[in-house]
Amino acid sequence: xxxxxxxxxxxxxxxxxxxxxxxxxxxxxxxxxxxxxxxxxxxxxxxxxxxxxxxxxxxxxxx
Numbered sequence: 001x002x003x004x005x006x007x008x009x010x011x012x013x014x015x016x017x018x019x020x021x022x023x024x025x026x027x028x029x030x031x032x033x034x035x036x037x038x039x040x041x042x043x044x045x046x047x048x049x050x051x052x053x054x055x056x057x058x059x060x061x062x063x
Contacts, residue, residue, distance in 0.1 A: 009056060011049060014038050029055075 009027040010020045013034030021028040021041040029052060030042030039045060046052060 009052070011046075011052065012038060012042070017041075 005024065006027075008024050009029065010017070010024045011029045011031070012020060013031040015035060015037055017030070017034075017038050018041045021030065021038070021043075025041075025043050028042040029044045029046050030039045031049075032039075032045050032047045034042075044055075046055070
């Protein structure tokens with residue numbers, strides 16, 4: 001699809017999301033209540049998906 005990796009944000013909560021977190025680490029978000037094995041691979045931890053828009057627009061202050 002020719003999407004620049006800098007424009008990709010990924011969100012997940014379980015082991016099947018780990019490869020996605022690794023590929024897009026800088027913009028990877030795992031749910032706080034996600035599986036511990038997945039949380040350790042994501043760069044950021046968030047409590048609610050709807051908060052992601054504000055975090056992206058703000059730039060970097062993550063929960």
